[in-house]
Amino acid sequence: MPYTAELKKLIKIVEKTRPARVERKKKGQEFPTIPLDEREKILKKYHPDFKSGSRRKIRVGPNKGYAISHEVVDILEARSRVDPNKIDLSRVDYQTDILIIGGGGAGAAAALLAQQHGAKVLLATKLRLGDANTMMAEGGIQAATKRGKDSPYYHYLDVMGGGHFVNDPKLVKTLVLEAPKVMGWLEDLGAMFSKLPDGTLKTMHGGGTSRKRMHYAGDITGAEIMRTLRDEVKNRPTDIKVLEFSTAIELILTDQGQCAGALFYNLETEEYFVVKAKATVLATGGSGRLHIQDFMTTNHYGATGDGLVLGYRAGVKLKFLHTVQYHPTGAVFPEQAEGLLITEKFRGAGANLVNVDAEQFVYEREPRDVEAAAIIRECSPDVGKGVPTPTGKFGVWLDSPMIDMLRGPGTVRSEFPGKDILFRRYDIDISQEPMLVHPTLHYQNGGLEINERCETSLPGLFAAGEVSGGVHGENRLMGNSLLDVTTFGRIAGLNATLYAKRKSLKGKLTLDHVRKYHRALARAGVKTDRIAPMILPDYSNPEVRKKQLTTQYQGTLR
């Protein structure tokens, strides 16, 4: 759908102010940034996290009393998909050294490192290997690789500032020190990063970065990393067994309190099966498909927070789940692309955000939460300068044509090939016309508590990537999630292997923790027919559903 006549008229206004804005950009005259204390105010007033009534306290489990989004509490205050008494744990279907749950960036990285250190690996994933948010990350991966102008010191400061200074310092230190090594590892695996002719990695700014340290592969950085890791996992079939369309239902423990694998469900044959492992890595990713506060999401179809449920029932604490990341720029036009991620790299390359009157209203590289809040403010009745969409929503312009004016014709096409083709399908040339954007649900800032070795409080259970919490504090910066999954995926794979060599499983397999959790729900007065993990979101048509007279739904699944 090309822009409507009304929107084309509004684009004319953007075109009018564009040359002056480009000139200012060239001279380095940026829109003023929001000071730290002001940030606080705008977040409190406009960020969805602070909307009254948007959180409630969890009534059971290790974080009892912790107030987080209703949608997450809903899956935590839910019953298991199975009656533990029906599961025969004496029949083990697969036995392995390392079980990895999740086939995204963290899972694949963990599998490779575990295999490299001599472990037999079973990687089980809900959809296909590589079907994950990693694949969808566009903009880049941060690492302080540029000597003379950047170092882990500044990366550390940026991460802490973005996360409101509450991040776990040890995790942050690990992240920034491992970052260049991860880049070296990926280069060695043959990932095609964008480079200058002499081999220097191209880098850009992201929101909240003090130095240009976002490395990228066109505008499909995550896809490039994921398809490379996936290819490598598939090249080691003797040691890494991959089970697709196999989704984890519960962790399995020993009666001595070790993690000993997991119970799975085959989404195609609908069988349950038991995997016994000496160590387990949870790498199940995030939860955008819970549609917190009914926001649209940039996330993968399978991002339903399953790992949070599994870990929490087994006693692992949650951290930093009280903040949710809304990506400042999701598409709001055309309707078919609503919610779709428009990478921050556009702003890193110099594109302004402007309102309906084509005025700048925010510096375009604030940390994501601040940036998102500023856009919501602009579209709110308080300011009332949002651009109305044909579906009755509001957005602001992301002025991508500036990039060709700043960096030469053809830059948008060469640096943003993914978005270029996507919008061309809708007859929109983003090197000539701006994009209409609004914040969209993007990232689970928090998750299961881990230490810098990716250990959880449950012996034998490791976690890495979006399912874990701490490294990003209350707000992740752009380019640090691809870094997170690769860094901590590798660490989890290595440490799980070391653990498996050191410790043996003792005692009988059990799902007692699930029984206990069910009892705790009853004691807390939680009466619910909700079932978790959710596995897939419910996009069924209510009209069709009414006529499915003999169909049974287990939660959202048919």
Added chain:
Amino acid sequence: MVAQRKGKKRTEQTGKQSEGKKNLVPIFIMGQKYMVPDSLTIQKAMEYAGYQLVRGCGCRGGICGACGTVFRMPDSYRVEVGLACQTVVKPNMYLAQIPFFPANKAIYDIEKLSPTGEVVAKLYPEVFKCVGCNVCTKSCPMDIDVMEYVARAIRGDVAGVAELSFDCVMCGLCAARCPAEEAQYNFAILCRRLYGKYLAPRAKHLAERIREIEENRFEQSLQTLMDADEKTLKELYKQREIEPIMAEEDWTPEDNSFV
């Protein structure tokens, strides 16, 4: 105590459609007719029709390659393609998804390969079977000139294959329709990895930085930050010098004590 929420409705995806005006059009999913709103993508239209997708649905954002779809319009013999999550329905289209195709995937140790056409030819000998029909290019939902990169592979131009295939989402539609039974998308990633590892110039600054880290050069400065109280940390954060957006590659900060 527990905040009460009103009956929630998913604003996302198909649920949203019930709100606005709907202009229904017929589509044929594997031959069966369904009436669906004309603004939906094929993926959302299938959900609207009553499907719960397990196969054939991934990122829903046009990059994972899970939802390759073939379709035909009734007035044409031509088979068209698209990603179901990106392609808006057309009235009377006949469609089927091809969520998986069992294409040949060579197993190799990237460390032991050289970046040559011979290596590609050895791992994927079928590459030479190309008959030049161009169906692969016509089948690519990402508008990649697939046949051209097949030709480059035949010529042994690994870098050419890597560059031309860069946008590939590995949906497999090219392989599904290839009369020569090639696995274009699989030898394309082999070439991209060979290019990235062996042919693209290495990042020297990266190797040097890794060496510095291994020599523990940043331990002390990081320790200072880890030990700092919040007030000091905030002060250091505020003071940090920002590299200008239009700065050239050789820009250096005024304070270089921590770089």
